[in-house]
Amino acid sequence: MSARLPGLRSLRLALGAVCERSGAPGAELYVKVGNTHRIEIDPWMTPVTANPHDLQAQVSVLDERGWALRAGGANRALFLADSGPLPEPNGWRRLNRHSLRPGTLRLPSPSPDTTPGTAPSPAADAPEHPPDDEETAGLTFLHDLLRGLGERMPEARLVRGRLDSGASAAVLASTTGVTARSARRLATVELDFAASRDGRHGHCRLYRAASNIHLLSAGAIASEITERLTVATAPPPPFLPAGEVVVSPALGCNLLALLAPVLRGRDGWPRLRKLGDGHPLGPPQLQIVDDGALDGGWMSSAFDDEGVPTRAVALVRDGEPGEPLLSWEDDGWSGFAAAGCRRRSGWRALPELCHSHLYIAGGSEPAESIRSGIVHGCYLLDRAHDGRCHATFERSPTGGAGLLEEGHFEVDAIGLVIRRGTVLGEAPKVRLTGSVRQLLQGIRAIGDDLRFLPAPGAVGAPTLLLTGLQVEAVG
């Protein structure tokens, strides 16, 4: 990390100066530094040569540094964010009693059963690589990926490729006594490919993440792209079997992400309970968890971005509603305890209630046996990037027809038609639809291959066997 975080003493001095000048009864300071190595490849410059350093790429080395102040009380408040280093205690001269405007500010108090301190994520504990190594590793990864894809599928054409690899660290302190530090490392790759075969065009978009660039496998991603482009450019099947649908972890993550609104906060809880309509939400082996401190997770941290301790929250336990994901402000609501779940998308943003690692816990059944056990149905690989992917939980805001309170979803996907373990053909675009209740209650098997994808945050799912949903060919 090229920029250093200020110490807690500096933050406390600054908080004192802010409160003295503005008259605010409470204040909180959040400081974040980070650096990112970004490598972009556009289709104009994709020639792959023997040397990764000859790869035609745009390289960016970005240093980011900023802070955010929340100050105020019951009647007046202010949010101020700025780039650069935290001002010295005498650098807050512009603040005065008129800086606070009508509004409210509440800040969390220190949790009695935790000690404040440094809480780096497991990923951040990994040794930091020098910037040159990071760039070399990134170029090598992209070079290997493009070369591997060229060998597997020469007709594949890059539309856009971007690799981000970086680290960040943050420190937080408030006048209520909350302090926290966190650190994180993350590498993400966004790839967009197209291909044409026999006059049929197909696209494939992948977004993958790992806690460092050395954990991204070029070969595995090249295989995924090849598989998706092969299906996307295949002729549509003459018919689609209605019955069993097996969804891959990639599509499972998309389906789970659609459910996020009913899986968080006080608003989501009654809707989640209503989904069951007197019956279990899903099979007894269904567990849906959000865990801000997940071992080895990309977002893992002992504290959230307000300094509240994180923990695993079982949103759905044994197929029944477990407990809601509540922020500290709702602690004790309906007898449930809060968890650290308010996160900032960057130093410019206010903390908001959101998931960190939201996932369907893996089951005991091998994923391969679920796939090979399809009697006559579809194995859906991923969502079709140019298709639909949405869920509706409310009545139409325009008052349109349809009672949608139980939730309804539509996802366009690519996949394979399978009969007794044999692939009968490809399905370049199918639409999977149903109610959210059908989706959860129709889960018949949960695989053992839990996998996380960036969503934002991290969303994870294993292979799932679903029944009772509608599948139709599109296009």
Place this chain on the structure above:
Amino acid sequence: MRSNANRAEPRPLLTSDVAAPAGALSRLAADGDQQFEAFFERLETVELLPPGAPNRIRLRREQGLGVRKIENGRSRLAAADVISGPAFAACCDRVAESARSIGSAPPRIRTGTWPALRLAELEQAESRLTRAVHRRRVGFPMEITARRHRRQVQVIRGPIAAPPQFEEYFSLQVTTPWGVWGGLLPSLADEDLDPVALRLVDRLRSRGLPPHQHAPGVIVLGPNAAAVLLHEVVAHALEADTLGLSGAPDQAVGLKLGGPELDVVDDPRSAPLNCKRSSDDEGTAVISRWLLRRGRVRQPLADLAWAERCPSMVPGAARRASRHRLPGPRTTHLELLPGPIPESELFAEAVGGHYIGEFDRGNLDPLDGRCVLRAPCGRRIGASGPVDHTGPIEIRSRAVDLLAAVTAVADRPLAGGAGWCAKDGALMPVWARCPSIRLEGLRVAD
């Protein structure tokens, strides 16, 4: 009440002599193939949320710099969230890949003061918009979030410093019981808030109406809707990086995309009020660029990198979302030149068709040229013009079919259709000035 946005510009972003960093950059270029560019940026967003919201006032300020090396079409960018001599020197070292690349002493770089905060116009936005709605004899609950955006940019390329640029504009988000309206405004003056009130009232009157299942045979698009259509199917389609996906961008020059009534220009110099630009985000002077001349492609949007790759292209359309992003060719202010037909005649030949005042969403697939435009509401056209309100309409068509369907352009252009362009996830404000247009025989894609 007049806008108070059109006022003298603030102090320049850099108050120290720009010759010092310009000299340092010119010393960096080891050979003629290398160009070095410094981009200094300052952003401010003041946000006022509805009463009762926590942290109702939110002020975000940031400044920083980026240094870029361009060599044989490849860029290397280093950016920092600080404007100072040492930060500039560190970025130069990173792009030059050598220590002390500009010498042992970093140049002296100082910044001016931030402009005054001026909250009054944001605080008055709610009451003025409410009055504008009430003037239409309706009233409904609204929650209004008002934002003022300011951006100062200074670009130095090699030994030459471009003129400093300053932009100031506003955005509004209005939440009503039947949905959310959002858009950009050059000011919060009554003349800019009045059209917003009209759109809110249109949405009120069309609430609960079922969506259209089929695209109508004849459609008249108001200036706002025409601007969104042209943004998607002309501006995006003629950005050099979009054209580059399907071949050499300069091969598009001369292609016939529409009828002779279509004259489309991109001219950042004629953007409204404080959004005018004299140079782009690479420091190149902007030009009035004919995108379509009598329906044929004349000059696609290009930045320096694309102009280097395709010598017939003219740079000057580079925009960057921030110092942390590389520039790319983008539209700034799109104009459709007026036709000869009075607006009343446009409607007279469209009786039975539909009038669409605004699209709230538009998207162009750059690979297959399919375009999706969504209007939250519309109106049926009767003998006297737009009459009954109708529900949402979604138009899915190929870009070329949409342009081929334009049969008439009205004679009265209006500023409108401003919005956020989110291509590649980089949010940028875009402006437009268009007359109403009529589309006939539109072929709708599946």
